[in-house]
Amino acid sequence: MIQWKSNYRIPSEETINESSSLIQDNTIDSDSTVIGLENLETYYSELSQPDLAEKEELEKKGEFSDIENNPHVKYIYDSILGTNLQAKGSIVNGFEADAPKVLVVDDNAASRMTAVALLAMEGYQVIEAESGATAVDLVNHKQPDLILLDVMMPEMDGFEVCQIIKQDEQTRLIPVIFITALNDRRSRIRGIEVGADDFLSKPFDRVELAARVKSLVHQKRLNEDLDHAEKVLFSIARAIESRDPNTGDHCERLVSLGQAFGEYLNLPRHQIRDLMWGGYLHDIGKVGIPDAVLLKQGKLTPHEWEIMRGHVLIGEKICQPLRSMRGVIPIIRHHHERWDGSGYPDALKGNEIPYLAQVFQIIDIYDALTSERPYKQAYAPIEALKVMQEETEKGWRNPELMRLFADFINYCESR
């Protein structure tokens, strides 16, 4: 079910008049900057003749437009890449330095001690719990790298313990191996339902136990590194948003609008996730744009525009090391392309523009139009759609997608 509803409030008569004059005189770029049409034309015509003196001046001040030499971008890129490189090797990842911690949970002391002895022989730190409740407590306090969990225990059984662990954001990445009786099909199915990562049968085969534990601990550390890298990116994106006083909660709104429009279009789940992540990350490359350009009051010079336009390439470079960003990168790189090929960075035309980037651009512009900014009032949904329709007629957007978006907004506003 689509949950989105615009937060637009009907403005005063004076505001409507102001907005109307904006519609006639200006067009709005999805970087949230109102640009006069004339200015935009001037910009395109002058692109091939950069102002060299101005460029040299910026470079002297350390405000580089070259991605490779931009110190902010290089630092972030190296940090993310460093995390990944570490994740690829067990030695640099600390496997040798600190032995992985395994929690063995079993109410049967003899069985528990067998597992403890085998794991200790393999060099693991082992902690024990004789009940489900103790296990949950230890998981929270000791943060083990893996849990070996008996299914049948009095009071809280293994399924309940696993469910609690997998539902908690802090512990969900810890792999759980269920200890079941051989051929206990029902327990295995139930185990899969509550998020078990693997199964072992008693009596333990030492080689099998060692192999499974090693593989899952390794996988867990890889996941943790990726999880950490993603969190770093989202934090950077939030920091950039707070650096730009013009945008308010633009990213948050894009996330909910992206989810709602994605559902309306019946996009697959992973594409809806990419759209939502795009909401946070599309302008992450602005971290590499100097304050003198990003926060400049008034019109940007042609060279400053050139620098500003670099944010899409910087963003792509920052996110490239992460596999989980594969679906978001086309949004980051292409959210300023235009249907007629007049956009950037690649001047792609029509369906050469990745579909999610087309979808994202539409919601990005709609949100910029319907939000209040220091230099303009919020447009009413109908006014925003009118501006976007005019831009579509100029050839800037996919007409079919624009029609679907207008239907979507009208549907949301009519509820």
Ligand SMILES: [Fe+2]
């Ligand atoms: Fe952008």
